[in-house]
Amino acid sequence: MLEPVNVSLESLNLMTLAPMLIPIIGALLILIIDIFKSDLDKTLYVMISIIFLLMDLGAIAQTAGIFNESGTIMGVFDVMLIDGLAILAQLIIVGASLLFIPLALTHSRFHEFSYSEFFALFLFMLGGFQFMVATDNLILIFVGLETSSLALYTLIAMHNRDKAFEAAVKYFTMGALAAGFFSFGAMVFYALTGSIEINQIATVLTENGFADMGFVLVGTTFLLGAIGFKLSLVPFHTWAPDVYEGSSAATAGFMSIVPKIALFVVAMRMFEFLIHSGVVWLEIILYIVVVVTMTAANIWALVQNDVKRMLAYSSISHAGFVMAAVLIGTTQSNSALFLYWILFSFTNLGAFSMLWISRQKHLPLHQSSDHSYNKFAGMVQTAPVAATIMGLFMLSLAGIPPFALFWGKLYMISSAVSGGYTVLALIMALNSAIAGYYYLKLIVFMFMRDPVINKDGHVFVSNATHPLRTIIGFAAVGTIFAFVAINPVLEFITALVFKSGY
Amino acid sequence: MEIGLNHYLVLSTILFSIGLVGVMRRKNLLMLFFATEILLNSVNISFAAISHFYGDLTGQMFAFFVIAIAASEVAVGLGLLIVWHKRHNAIDLDLMSTMKG
Amino acid sequence: MELLLYTALFAPLVGSLFAALFGASPKTLVTGVVTSLLLGVSLVASTILLIFVITSGQFVHVEMMTWITAGDLYIPFGFIVDQISVTMMMVVTLVSTVVHVYAIGYMDHDKGFNRFFSWLSAFVFSMMVLVMSDNFAGLFIGWEGVGLCSWGLIGFWYQKESATWAANEAFIMNRIADLGMLIGIFLIYWNTGTLQYHEAFAAMPALENATLVWIGIFLFVGAMGKSAQFPLHTWLADAMEGPTPVSALIHAATMVTAGVYLVIRSHELYALIPNVGLFIASLGAFVAIFAASMALVNRDIKRVIAYSTLSQLGYMFVAAGLGAYWVALFHLMAHAFFKALLFLGAGNVMHAMDSELDPFKMGGLGKKMKVTMIMMTLASVALAGIYPFAGFFSKDLILEAAFVEQHYIIYTVLLVTAGLTAFYSFRIIALIFHGEERYKLFGFHPHEAYKFMLVAMSPLLLLAIIAGSFKLSYFEMVTNLLPAIEYHIHHPLTYWVITLGTQLFVIAAIFFAYKKYMSKSVKVPDGTSAMEKSFFYKLLINQYYIPRFYEEYLVKPYRELSCVFWKHVDQKVVDATVDGIANVIYITGENSREMQSGNLSTMLKWMVAGLVALLSLAVVFGLATRHSDKIMLILSGLGV
């Protein structure tokens, strides 16, 4: 006969849940609306989602304010944990989503967006991600991970093409395997320490001085497998290119950013304490994984014939590049991670959106795939502005100064240098050089080749509507004038990261 | 003899390995899903055992969540599977390789 | 005085630029006239300067403006008129004036008339810069300038392959020598800290001998190029491809003597290093006889004269090398006059024979062109050094000097050469003007040159005759600057024996030449006669096979090596490596993309494989912890 549990509400500190709950409420609202009146226009849902995302942003800002005053916030039986990383990650997640949602407003109708469920799932997914980043409880991370993943599988499948389904199935199956890895890893740590809260695990392990190192390593391995899968680190990356190709360009762009930042935060929470407490093995492993991911992905990207697939590989390579920050594990590197990802988010979203607006419903003969290189041949003659913007994004991805991503690379490599990882820094630099080639390839096609057959540039902007143009314009402006914003952003990030002790 | 924690752990490990092998060998999508279920449930066993060993409920909580998630995974998975079957009326993995390289 | 100096210096430049204005347009007589007049002005100015220098014994030294300043280096455009340079100025302006006037007639029908005068005056300007500069850098400007002009003038008839080839050969060979000169200049700068003549020479006695020797050698290398000393001599004979006035002015009177001028100008240096001087003298003596021997058999008037020029340059170097600088300069002057005359005469002959150069195809031209005959004969007499012509005073002086300095070998060589000189000079005289009128066989219709051309030549004739009489006054003047050494064989008997002996020997040579080549029996050689088959004849006619040697063992290998470098090294090795790296990366991608087979179960296998790999690494690490220290060592290399 247990006594009734009595807990005071304020001790629960429910406010910490607000940021996650808002999108979930939004999702439910959408579903309810759909119940009462179906086949409403997608614009409605888009707007509702945007409103809720804005509210979400507000909530996050509020938590940020509190964090600034009173440091890390625990809540709900110490399950929730709002620190700098959580806030930054959520900002990126919600911000990127704000850029993504309006992409639904395409010119030609793609029927995934005509379902209200699409938006509901989308918001659920956000909630999942936010849970993941805002806790150090493995259960909650697991739950968040799966919620978001399952939603994501469905979103991909909703694109409703053969390739889309294939992608979804592949992603799903491998995701299930990854889930197995994660739970097993969590189990091992639970077995070792009797706790599933990362900081407690850390304390226990340090107390017993990593007595059974072997099992720690096993657990780490499994978690690395699971996280590596979501972060598409080689050799767990194999899903990425197919899924990116199968899903719509917009979704692909979204996938290349939001899930990964969430997982990066998890990785930071999980691995950095291990590295700092001298698990050299993990350091070596990460070193190898990072280098292999960067290099191999680059090399595969070289040989792609389809721009979207190339971008998929390039995102893998970028992920590897950023994973180095977790390996280095200094404040500078962790700040570099967030800086890089912010810059990467709108550059990459911009690039994918450019593909998105050039999406044809039916494939012309001379194209092997939706976005094959030769589709863009001679684009500058037919659609100069679009070509210039696309070229801009490519240069930025290649790390040509002064465009956005250059500053990320700069700070990241610098952090490697000051972290003492000389060779790593060189490898990162050389990889950027290799990457230069395939970004250049697209520029070459757009600016230096002659069009294959179609002389009208309409195909490249067939989907363009004002919202899309706005977003792309925003991304382009951000890419060009990033250097103005670098300083405040960097200071903000560094402050938060430092304050939360990373 | 007394059944101790290690036996459960060994059992779950064995199950997990079986699951892994299944995941690798199975060409039938449905069977693949079963294999993944085995994976998750093997973990559940050990969670339960460990939580009993430590005498706190966290592990069992985790187990419950795992079960729930497994269930929802099946839901999504089967949905996808059915759609796929409708389109190709086959659930053989080797058919799914239009995207490669 | 400065105004005069500038006039003397820049008048030719003005003329050149004026002519250049009409460069592309067809012949306009005015260019010829104007340039000649301006040179006349320059001549007058130089004469006044000469008188001033003689009378007052002072220099005229101006510094027009700064040229190069960097760090401690300071090079102005400075010009000096002293006894040495004024002598050269006289020679240059005088001969070039004559040649200009002469060329008006000679180039009469050439469509490059204006271009010709532009180049010619440009040459004179560079030559003036060369002789008047007061520092080595300025000298180098003139040095390269005359090189450029001789390139342009040798290759004047640029349609002719041989001409352009000769032009490039001349330029490149001079470049080789100029490198030596440049190095010499560098040495001077880094050791004395300046390039001004007087400061540099003032600083030199303080330097250690080795450095001085190096400086001396490198400067002389420069001189060898311009004065076509062995082994850089081949370009001079080929340079005869240029129009004859050019040969007269550049390749007889002025440019080729620049080397001698350089040695004389830096006498203070060479005085410090007698060994180098001796080397110069020996080389000079060698070149003298070497060139003369080639002149013996050659069947091209201009080449014969060119070789004789070469040989005379040898004489000058002997004198300069032995420290008899004033003698060298004197011979330089005298030689300029009669050699220019000789060339111009040859020019007349060519004109008459429409550019036929083989004396064997002439003969008996004396009847048709008396004046030319007389002029050339007298010039040759002067060249041969018969009393009282110019050559006697200048050339025999060199012999005496050699004798007095007790370099008997050199003396003998020079003596023999004197004989040879007399012989080949009169060989062509005889072949051209006397004997059978062989030209009839070839259907030539020779005629005497324009009057004014002959008139233009007359001053040279005059000087060729009387130049010797200036000897004493000249000695007075120039020895203010140059070491005044009287070369007198003290024992009167020996003196007379030697002098008369030389004279008789030379005269004998002349008569032999006349006898051999005036006879009716002279035929156009057809390669049958025994002499032509003889080894020595072949050797000489082929210039000791040196040009062929250069062609075979320098030019060809250079060309082939270049091709190898381009086709094989640059493209097959260096570039291939770069592309190779790129391709390796790309091909790795092509081959390993199979990993992405798109088959789901393969993907799953990859994931599990990755997991297993990590696990096994974990095991390895577990083992490795025992040897952790070594491992840390390795890792520290990676910066971990």
Added chain:
Amino acid sequence: MLDNILSILVFFPAIAAIFGFAVAKDSIRAYGVAVAFIEFALSLLLWFSFDSSVSGMQFMEMVPLVPAFGINYILGVDGISLFIVILASFFTMIGIASLGETKNVKNMIISLLFLQMTMAGVFVALDAIVFYVFWELSLVPMLYIIGAWGGPLRIYASVKFFLYTFTGSLIMLVGMLFMAYFYYQATGTWSFAFLEWYRLILPETFQLWLFGAFFIGFAIKVPMFPFHTWLPYAHGQAPTIGSVILAAILLKMGTYAFIRLSLPMFPDASVFFMFPIAIIAIIMIIYTAMVAYAQEDIKQVVAYSSISHMGVIILGTFALNVEGITGSIFLMIAHGVVSGALFLLVGVIYDRRHTKMMAEFGGLASVMPRYATIFGIMLMASVGLPLTINFVGEFLSLLGFYQQSHILTLLAGIAIIVGAIYMLSAYKKMFFGEVTNEENRNLPDVNKRELVALVPLVLITVWLGVYPKPLLDPISNSVKSVVQLMHDKAISEEAKTRIPNLMDGVTRVKETN
């Protein structure tokens, strides 16, 4: 206006280029010329308001960019960079004025203006990152120019050009970050400002490594043997204007960077690497000259010849004394003028015959006398005839290096021979002899548009050959301060002796060869 003339100089062309999008196609050329002229006028204004007696930086500007990371927008100009900036704007002007292209000329001119911005930026930037930004950015317009208007192999050539230089400069970037990190460790604040880096005295081993990192970046840009193979392709394929800008300005970035960065920051390393680099330079001089001699395509001859000349520049730079460095900087300008002019001349004949094969020509001297004359003048300048612009530079560079080594200078001096060989034989093949090819029988001589570009170049060539003082004074002023800085910073004894100390008069190192 004068306070931030440098910013104006840098960004005016870019802004003008953006407006240029609005200009109609047929009148874009006039617009381009106007803009380029204003730019040139501005650069002249810079020169006139430049105080030659000051050896340090002038017209400095400083705007914090990323203070958190020590990145500031710092500009400044001194004698070393001043004239290259002017040269850049000058060439952009005459380049646009004499532009022969007709195929979407608008894009061409706009990209040229952007290129002008990057070129000006590289030479006035005093912050490593700003420098790097312009350094990399300059690749983009050039890539487009070569790739879009080039010959049959244009894409290969442009991509090779881009990637090769990009790779090099990334390694350089790592070096810069290291430098900044060392500065951070030494002072506790991040900084990328050159002038502050100058103050940093590094231990020799660090110097060697960093010198190496920078060296790769610069050497590829120069390009130094064996990194030079992108250049012949780039030149061979690029349109005339592309080759002109590339040879005249872009190549100078590398050599300029050596003087601006490597020497003052790593004096000991510079001394350490002096002889190896000198040997590379000599290989460049002789080897590429021979390769040039073997070419059949006149443009390739000029391309290889510029590698050969860059060798002399490098040699002068690493003479590490005032004469040599001054000479090398002057030679940069000289080579810019001369090689630019030569490429323009090649372009002239290419426009007429659409071939660059020398075998196709012959006897042009009689067909196009004016062309032949200008070509001849430029050829003589290129072989370094006194009283032409090149001679001053070559003379000083060789003179300077002679202090360091007699033998090597003697070898390097072979430049004047081999240079004469390939240039004269090329000239002979093209201009001398009878007109063999009927198509050459009546080619039009150079027209006004081409003279607009060529005549100024000829004038400059002669003027600066006769009276280089106005350039040499400011240059050597600034160089003096650099050399003194190097001497003061030098650690090792050898460096102390090799690098002259200008304070006391001992500038001559006595040494035996």
